[in-house]
Amino acid sequence: MTLVAGVDSSTQSCKVVIRDAETGELVRQGRATHPAGTEVHPSHWWTALLRALEEAGGLDGVAAISVGGQQHGMVCLDENGHVVRDALLWNDTRSAQAALDLVAELGGPHVWADAVGLVPVASFTVTKLRWLAEHEPDNARRTAAVCLPHDWLTWRLMGALASGVPFSAAAWADAPLPPLSHLVTDRGDASGTGYWSPATGAYRTDLLKTAFGAVPLLPKVLGPTDEAGAAVAGGAGPILIAPGTGDNMAAALGVGARPGDVVVSLGTSGTVFAVAETPSADPKGLVAGFADATGRFLPLVCTLNAARVLDAAARIAGVTLDELSTLALQAPPGADGLTLVPYLEGERTPNRPTATGSVHGLTLATATPAHLARAAVEGMLCGLADALDALAMQPERVLLIGGAARSEAVRRIAPTIFGVPITVPPPAEYVADGAAFQAATLVTTPDWQSGDTAVYEGDPVPSIRTRYARATGHILD
Numbered sequence: 001m002t003l004v005a006g007v008d009s010s011t012q013s014c015k016v017v018i019r020d021a022e023t024g025e026l027v028r029q030g031r032a033t034h035p036a037g038t039e040v041h042p043s044h045w046w047t048a049l050l051r052a053l054e055e056a057g058g059l060d061g062v063a064a065i066s067v068g069g070q071q072h073g074m075v076c077l078d079e080n081g082h083v084v085r086d087a088l089l090w091n092d093t094r095s096a097q098a099a100l101d102l103v104a105e106l107g108g109p110h111v112w113a114d115a116v117g118l119v120p121v122a123s124f125t126v127t128k129l130r131w132l133a134e135h136e137p138d139n140a141r142r143t144a145a146v147c148l149p150h151d152w153l154t155w156r157l158m159g160a161l162a163s164g165v166p167f168s169a170a171a172w173a174d175a176p177l178p179p180l181s182h183l184v185t186d187r188g189d190a191s192g193t194g195y196w197s198p199a200t201g202a203y204r205t206d207l208l209k210t211a212f213g214a215v216p217l218l219p220k221v222l223g224p225t226d227e228a229g230a231a232v233a234g235g236a237g238p239i240l241i242a243p244g245t246g247d248n249m250a251a252a253l254g255v256g257a258r259p260g261d262v263v264v265s266l267g268t269s270g271t272v273f274a275v276a277e278t279p280s281a282d283p284k285g286l287v288a289g290f291a292d293a294t295g296r297f298l299p300l301v302c303t304l305n306a307a308r309v310l311d312a313a314a315r316i317a318g319v320t321l322d323e324l325s326t327l328a329l330q331a332p333p334g335a336d337g338l339t340l341v342p343y344l345e346g347e348r349t350p351n352r353p354t355a356t357g358s359v360h361g362l363t364l365a366t367a368t369p370a371h372l373a374r375a376a377v378e379g380m381l382c383g384l385a386d387a388l389d390a391l392a393m394q395p396e397r398v399l400l401i402g403g404a405a406r407s408e409a410v411r412r413i414a415p416t417i418f419g420v421p422i423t424v425p426p427p428a429e430y431v432a433d434g435a436a437f438q439a440a441t442l443v444t445t446p447d448w449q450s451g452d453t454a455v456y457e458g459d460p461v462p463s464i465r466t467r468y469a470r471a472t473g474h475i476l477d
C-alpha cells in the first residue's frame with residue numbers, strides 16, 4: 001500500500017492524516033495543539049507538526065507529503081534562514097491602520113481589487129509588512145525573505161528530509177535549514193499575500209516595495225502538480241513534497257468542492273467560498289478573489305469569529321460544547337429576542353478590527369443558559385449568512401465543514417438562518433485530507449470516494465437576521 005501524508009497547520013492545532021494514496025482510506029492520524037495568541041513563533045508549528053506526525057506513526061510507508069496551512073501569516077527570515085520575529089497571524093489586527101493607509105496610497109479599493117483581487121485589511125500579509133516597516137524598522141531591515149506558514153513548514157520538511165535522518169520528533173527538532181532560495185509556495189496561498197495577482201499569476205513586487213520599502217526574497221510559486229522537492233529520509237524510499245496550499249484551498253480539495261458548491265467552514269475563522277473558473281475582484285473588499293489549489297479560483301469571504309464564539313459561550317455557561325448544543329436547541333428560534341453580535345476578536349467582514357462583541361435583548365426571561373447558547377449559535381451563523389450573501393451566488397449545494405460543524409445545534413439552526421438546505425459531509429479533517437489528496441496526485445491517479453452526506457432543512461426565520469443587522473449598528477469599537 002502506498003501512503004501519503006496530509007498536514008493541516010491551522011490556527012489552533014496541527015493535524016496529520018495518513019491515507020492510502022489510491023483509495024484515500026484513512027490509515028493513521030495525529031494531532032498537536034498550537035499556542036494561543038495572534039503572534040506565534042513558527043518553531044511552535046514545527047514542534048506541533050513533529051508531535052502530530054509522531055502520533056500518526058511517523059512517515060513509514062509514506063511516499064508523498066503536503067502541507068495545508070493557515071493563510072496570510074507573516075513569516076520573516078533573516079539571511080541565514082532564522083526567524084526574525086514572531087509571525088503575525090491572519091487574525092492579528094494591529095495592521096488595520098496600515099491597511100487603510102495602503103488603500104489610500106494606491107488610489108482606492110478598486111485599484112487593489114484590480115491589481116491583486118483583494119482590498120487590504122489587517123489580515124493580509126502586505127499590511128503586516130507595512131506595520132513591520134513602520135514599527136520595527138530593525139526587524140524589517142533584517143528580513144531577507146518573507147513567506148507564509150505553509151511555505152515555511154514545507155521548507156523545514158525539505159531540510160529534515162534532505163538530512164537523511166530517519167523521522168522522529170526528537171531527531172528532526174533541529175533539522176538543518178535549507179537555503180532561502182529553496183522556499184516555495186503555491187497559487188492559493190500566494191493569492192492571500194496582497195502582492196501576487198491571481199489574474200496574471202505573477203508577483204506584484206511593485207506593491208510589496210510600496211508597502212515594505214524593499215523586496216525581500218519571495219517563495220517560488222509552484223503549479224498544482226509540481227513537486228516542491230524529493231528527499232530520502234534515512235533508509236526509507238524517497239518522499240516527494242507537494243506544493244501544499246492555504247487551509248481553505250486544501251479544504252476545497254478535501255471536501256471535493258465543485259463549481260456550483262459553496263463551502264461554509266466553521267473553524268477558528270468562518271469562511272464561505274466557492275470554486276470559480278475565472279478570477280474575481282470585489283472593490284467593496286468583502287470577497288477576496290483568491291486562487292485555488294487546482295489552477296482555478298476561490299472567491300472567499302472570511303470572518304474572524306466562528307467556532308470560538310461557541311467555545312466562549314460554553315465557557316460562560318459552564319458547560320461542554322455538546323451541552324451547549326443541547327441547550328441551544330431548547331431555546332426557541334430567535335432566542336426570544338436575545339441577539340449576540342460575535343465580534344470577540346474584532347471583525348474582518350465587515351471590516352471592524354477594533355469592534356467588540358455584544359449582547360442585546362437581555363431581559364429576565366432571556367437571561368438563561370439556553371437563550372445564551374441559542375444566541376451564540378445564531379449570532380455566529382448570522383455573520384456567515386452575511387458572508388454567503390456577499391458571495392452573491394445561487395449555490396447548488398451549501399456544504400458545512402470545520403470544527404463547529406460537529407455541533408448538532410449548528411447543523412439544525414444553519415438552514416433557518418441561511419434560508420437554504422445545508423449539506424453536511426461526515427466529520428473529518430478536510431484541510432489535512434485535501435493536502436493528502438494533493439500529495440497523492442504526485443504518486444498516482446487517486447480515486448477517493450467521498451462519504452455519505454446528511455442534508456439539514458429548516459424553515460427560514462428572517463427576523464433573526466433583521467434583529468442581528470440592527471444589533472450590529474450598536475456595538476462598541
Ligand SMILES: Nc1ncnc2c1ncn2[C@@H]1O[C@H](COP(=O)(O)OP(=O)(O)O)[C@@H](O)[C@H]1O
Nearest residue numbers: 010011012013267268307321402403404406407
Ligand atoms: N462538537 C463541537 N461543537 C462546537 N464546536 C466544536 C466542536 N468540536 C470542535 N469544535 C470547535 O472547533 C474548533 C476547531 O475547529 P477547526 O476546524 O479544527 O479549527 P482550525 O482549523 O481553525 O484550528 C475549536 O474552536 C473547537 O472548540
Ligand SMILES: O=C(CO)[C@@H](O)[C@H](O)COP(=O)(O)O
Nearest residue numbers: 010011070071090267268269
Ligand atoms: O484568513 C483566513 C482566510 O482568508 C483564515 O481562514 C485562515 O486561513 C485561518 O484559518 P483557520 O485556522 O480558521 O482554518
